[in-house]
Amino acid sequence: MAAINPISGGVGHVPRPTADLQKSGPGEGGNFSKTLMDVVNGVDDKQQASHTAMQDLLTGKTQDVLPVVMAVAKADMSFKLLIGVRNKVIEAYKQTMNMQV
């Protein structure tokens, strides 16, 4: 995680106060990984909720299919977003590592 800290300024669409952005110099970090962990946890929560909803339906705990649809749709969309951002970050990391110094 420490290796990709220098690119933290490049992920512009991660909402974050400007003050924090200026504070975190190269090598200092912790900020990007924290943001990332928050996002991953958020997506994980949605996945868990989707899982629980589906389990409740299949075990007959609830008869209502709509909460399942809702939870699955949310989990699916946020997971796709996470994947998209991850691909972008990995790509940026690769490009940085391929740079001739």
Place this chain on the structure above:
Amino acid sequence: MSLGRVNSIGSVDIAISGLRAESRRMDIIANNIANAQTSRTETGQPYRRKELVVSTDDDLLAGVRIEDVVSDKDSPFRHVLMPGHPDADDQGYVEMPNVSLPREMIDMVTASRAYQANAAILKRYQRNVDVTLELLR
């Protein structure tokens, strides 16, 4: 679009609330049709057709809320000549529910179309999210 909460997730809630309301409406219509010939209930009167009342918070995008299920007290009961019926009066007329099958059928088509429309909204939101994420590539 923030990472923790996809913008369109609010839209998912809205579409789901619409789906829920319309499926409730379908339940009520099914109940009306099932009781179209119910000449007696606990109150001693025939069945009264039920209607769904929905509401919303006007200034918020909060979707639709199922407010209440009310009885239709305005339209009159039908009087059908059935002299042998146990609920018949002196002249042989039986009071029948104020359910009109053609009306229920039209309401059913409306409700199921509205359900489909809400489902289409949900599907389109998901596609919009996909289209937005395509921009990341």
